[in-house]
Amino acid sequence: MRVLVAPLNWGLGHATRCIPLVRRYLQEGAEVWLGGTGSSLRLLKSYFPELTSIELASLAIRYNAGRSQVTAMLRALPQLVWFVWGNRKKIAELVKTTAFDLIISDNCFGVWSEKCDCVYMTHQLHICLPKHWHWLEGIASKCHAHLYNKYKEVWVPDYAGEPNLSGILGHPKQIDKRVRYIGPLSRFENANGVEVPTVSDTYDVVAVLSGPEPQRTIFEQEIMARYMGKSEQVLIVRGKTDEPQLRISKQNITLVPTINDESLVGLLRAAKKIIARSGYTTIMDLHVLGLMEKAELHPTPGQSEQEVLVKDSVRGA
Numbered sequence: 066m067r068v069l070v071a072p073l074n075w076g077l078g079h080a081t082r083c084i085p086l087v088r089r090y091l092q093e094g095a096e097v098w099l100g101g102t103g104s105s106l107r108l109l110k111s112y113f114p115e116l117t118s119i120e121l122a123s124l125a126i127r128y129n130a131g132r133s134q135v136t137a138m139l140r141a142l143p144q145l146v147w148f149v150w151g152n153r154k155k156i157a158e159l160v161k162t163t164a165f166d167l168i169i170s171d172n173c174f175g176v177w178s179e180k181c182d183c184v185y186m187t188h189q190l191h192i193c194l195p196k197h198w199h200w201l202e203g204i205a206s207k208c209h210a211h212l213y214n215k216y217k218e219v220w221v222p223d224y225a226g227e228p229n230l231s232g233i234l235g236h237p238k239q240i241d242k243r244v245r246y247i248g249p250l251s252r253f254e255n256a257n258g259v260e261v262p263t264v265s266d267t268y269d270v271v272a273v274l275s276g277p278e279p280q281r282t283i284f285e286q287e288i289m290a291r292y293m294g295k296s297e298q299v300l301i302v303r304g305k306t307d308e309p310q311l312r313i314s315k316q317n318i319t320l321v322p323t324i325n326d327e328s329l330v331g332l333l334r335a336a337k338k339i340i341a342r343s344g345y346t347t348i349m350d351l352h353v354l355g356l357m358e359k360a361e362l363h364p365t366p367g368q369s370e371q372e373v374l375v376k377d378s379v380r381g382a
Contacts, residue, residue, distance in 0.1 A: 066090075066093075066094070066095040066096065066166045066167070067095065067096045067097075067098070067163070067164065067165050067166050067167075068090050068095050068096070068097050068098070068165065068166065068167045068168075068169065069097075069098045069099075069100050069119075069165050069167070069168045069169065069176075070083050070086060070087055070090075070097060070098070070099060070100065070109075070169045070171075071099075071100030071101055071121060071168070071169065071170050071171065071173040071176045072101055072105050072109070072171040072172070072173060073101075073105070073124070073171060073172040073173045073174075074101055074102050074103040074104060074105040074106070074123070074124055075105075075124070075172070075277065076275045076276040076277060076304075076344060077104060077105060077108055077275045077304055077306070077346075078275065078344045078345060078346030078347065079105060079171045079172055079173075079346070080101065080104075080105035080106070080108045080109050080171075081108065081252050081346055081350075082171065082222060082250040082251065082252075082346045082349065083109065083169075083171055083250075084109070084112055084252040085250050085251065085252060085254055086169065086250065087099070087109070087112075087113060087116075091113075097113070097116055098116065098117045098118070098119065098163075098165075099113065099116050099117070099118040099119070100118070100119050100121050100173070100176065101118075101120075101121055101173065102120055102121050102122070102123045102124070103123065103124075104306045104307060106118060106120070107306045107307065108306050111306070112252075119155075119159065120155075121151070121152050121155055121156075121173065121176065122147070122148050122149075122150075122151025122152045122154075122155060122175070123148075123151075124148045148174060148175065149174045149175035149212070150175065151175070152173065152174065152175030152176050153175045153177075156168070156175070156176055156177065156178050157178070160178045160180050160181070164180075164181070165178070165180075165181045166181055166182065167181060167182050167183070167184065168181060168182070168183045168184070169183075169184045169186060169220075170183065170184070170185050170186065170216070171186045171187070172185075172186070172187050172189075174212050175212075177215050177216055179215075182217050182218075183215065183216045183217055184216060184217065184218045184219070184220055185213035185216040185218075185219050185220070186219075186220040186221075186222065187209075187213070187219065187220075187221065188221055188222060188223060188230075188231045188234055188235045188345045189209065189231075189234045189235070189370060190206070190209075190210075190219075190221065190234065190235055190236075190237050190240065190241070190244065191206050191233050191234055191235075191236075191237040192205040192206045192208075192209055192370075193233070193234065193369040193370050193372075193373050194369055206237070210241070216243070217243065218243050218244075218245055219241060219243050219244045219245070220244075220245050220246075220247050221235045221244060221245070221246050221247065222247055222248065222249055222250040222349065223235045223236075223246055223248070223249060224246060224248060224249070225246035230249060230345070230348055230349060230352060230374075231345060231374070232373055232374065232376070233373060234345075234370060234373060234374070249349040249352060249353060250346075250349060251346075251349045251350045251352075251353040251354075252326060252350070253326065253330055253350055253353050253354055254353055256326070256327075256330045256353075256354065266331075266332075267298075267332065267335040267336065268297075268298045268299060268300040268319070268332060268335075268336055269297035269298050269299065269336065269337045269338065270292065270297050270298070270299040270300070270336060270337065270338045270339075270340060271299075271300045271302070271332050271333055271336040271338075271339050271340070272285075272288050272299065272300070272301045272302065272339075272340040272341065273302045273304070273329075273333075273339070273340075273341045273347065274301065274302065274303050274304045274341070274342070275304035275342065275344065275347075276304075276342055276344065276365055280365050280366065281303075281304065284342070284363065284365075285301060285303060285320075288301060288340060289301070289315070289318055292317065292318060293315070293316060293317070293318060294316055294317065295317060296317070297317065297337075298317055298319075299317060299318045299319070300318075300319050300320075300321070300332060300336075301318060301319070301320045301321070302321055302322075302323065302324050302329065303320055303321065303322050303323075304322075304323065305322040305323065306322070306323055308322040309322070310322055310323070330354065333354065333356055334354070334356065336359070337359065338359055338360075338361055339351070339356060339359055339360045339361065340360075340361045340363070341360065341361075341362060341363070342362070342363055342364065342365055342371060343362035343363065343364045343371040343372075343374045343375045344365075344371060344374075345370075345374060347362070348362070348374055362374075362375050
């Protein structure tokens, strides 16, 4: 069986939640290919360097520095159209020479083919919009559904009933018959045996950052301003897969680009507080590790989905 797994390059969450899927298919003896671009593909290749990878169409969304992302999304519309078209073209060319049994697209629009089974994975069956744009949510959700109407199945990485993690996003009133709830996905799902590090290696606060710029950098600066010179020892995992693994110390704050999973799990378990964006993959990771109760989650300004998740995800904690 040959499987192509392709996550959207919009932060690192789509890529990291594909890691357990790749592992499962490899355990079943499948030949897995990785598709994507940018930091998402680099991340997957760092976990699975032996697998074949292909570059898909690029998408580089840049957020506004302010609290509204409406204009950022409007600016991105032409790029999104080209993104879908580019992926359709690349996949059509690929399947001419390579036969796939299954293609899994994690919100990676346009990644499908008529020549094999295709699955679309998302936690947003219902699209939430900012306060003054609520009246367009039905239209936005239908537009999203149009993007995945060619897929055989739609997978939602969440529980089917209550309690659940995605709230209204993954559990709208009307659900397409192709939808399957496959349970939360986390690269930490086998981390129960990881030990907490020694006291000398722990931090009071661990902040895990990701997401589009400039909001990722703004969040990092806010955390540093909040804790610089204070009594707490703080670790900031910057989520920068494209930078050298340099450790930077500034008074009581330590910054690292990334950190391996085993070390991160130990540090998160030992920390008194965890700070992160309220992205869905982060919520799944914290839920699987049983750490939601000490997490301080901040939605990306203007990202309504994350605002909803801050309120709704506690039901699955």
